[in-house]
Amino acid sequence: MSKCPQIIQLSQHLNHVSDNQRFAGANQKELTNGAINTVMLVKKINPKIHFQFVISFGQCVEQIWGYRQLLAEVEELRKTTYDADNFRHEEKLYDLWAKLMPNEVLDGRITKQWQYIGFQGDDPKTDFRGMGLLGLENLLAFATEYREAASHVLSHSHHPVYGYAFAIVGINLTKLAWTLLQQGDAKTYFYNTARNLPTIKLFHQFYSYLFYEFDRYWLECKPKDIMEFSSIKDSFESNVRNALQDPTAVFRINLSVDTI
Template structure:
């Protein structure tokens, strides 16, 4: 409680004085100092995001509300994105009294930060929409994704039918995988499919680990559980480090799939290293894994990469 009070006093009273002093001595507003002084990627974008959210300017507050509405409704795309970014930058130039002819580099850096900040918010909306989409066995597109998942994970084996115990070979609980997608909807399937197609060799190695006689687990069920973890990290902002350091343009659903694939790849390695006695240790190991991931994401320089091979067990 005491720490919160100190922070509130600093944010409300001391911070504006410090900003005023630095503006007078450097001739630059806080946003300019961030864009010129902070390392590109997560450090710069997070600092810009914090500065904007702490602003008391009525115009800036209204701008944030407008950008939130645009991204929440997934209208931050294409030509609309360019016009919105241009208008947002011009608003800040006017409010902060920044000369665009002199500070053209600021415009480039600041625009990039805005694209990432509200692209991230839009990504949450896009991911949530997929999660709310129920897997429909009567939908030919949903079914084709399911068959494609099998084909990439088990290329040597042909499915005997749509309803079959073979689905258990890739870690579904029963004879019909649709029942396992209830919690994460179509998002769970699309995550699994992306991992199996875009990182096919690592995914097949991970699948082979799931068949281990001592350390085995249900590949698909664990994968859907990790979809839930990835979504939680996206919602609470922990995944910003990954997105801000990885995205070169407007963050897309592909970036979330890449984040998920990294989590699955690393969880498998962590699971094997833990040498669990049985599947009953899953909850504990999963929680430890989440703590490790959160710790890594606290480093603003963090970048995730998936290797091309997985060691045999």
């Protein structure tokens, strides 16, 4: 909101750098120090008197433009279409199966087995349209970093009464996590959790928490059938947004599962 030309220029430069995902490494340190020095010069702040300013403002710069950079990184993944001819994409998909179903071998690339982990048809690639590669990255991170929790949730998805499509629900929750990030509601979580720059790993952790908690909430609601998904998801989203309004909010998957 500053009207000072130097501050405006500084802000615009930091925006450009973070939007292009170059706020990292040695560049990050140089930019942060440059921002501190610019503000101290313009505002006539004496670092010998206000020594805490250098530390506190530096952390603010890292958090604010780190969050903006994370937005750009997440958006790039969301816009990346799943490509069955891309070896890395296919490798991630097979890895997802291996993490969730370690004791069952796939019959082939296109098979009804995918429906067991919650994809709609025989070929999972069609389900990634809405959230692109981000949907797969989120599912794989949940299954990798929180393997026991993911297995726990997958077993619930096969409940004879309250079952649901694990992967499809997961992709819907990717959209929720992305929306909360885009709209800024998630800043509370990232600012309270990240020691320095918010990273994509932290976004995956945020997503994993949402998936784990949604599963718990879904079972608590005891839905009559899957047709209640939209209303329950909306109610869950409202609860999450309310929780994020708490300035001390830090989400974490249940410790008893998280540490297995």
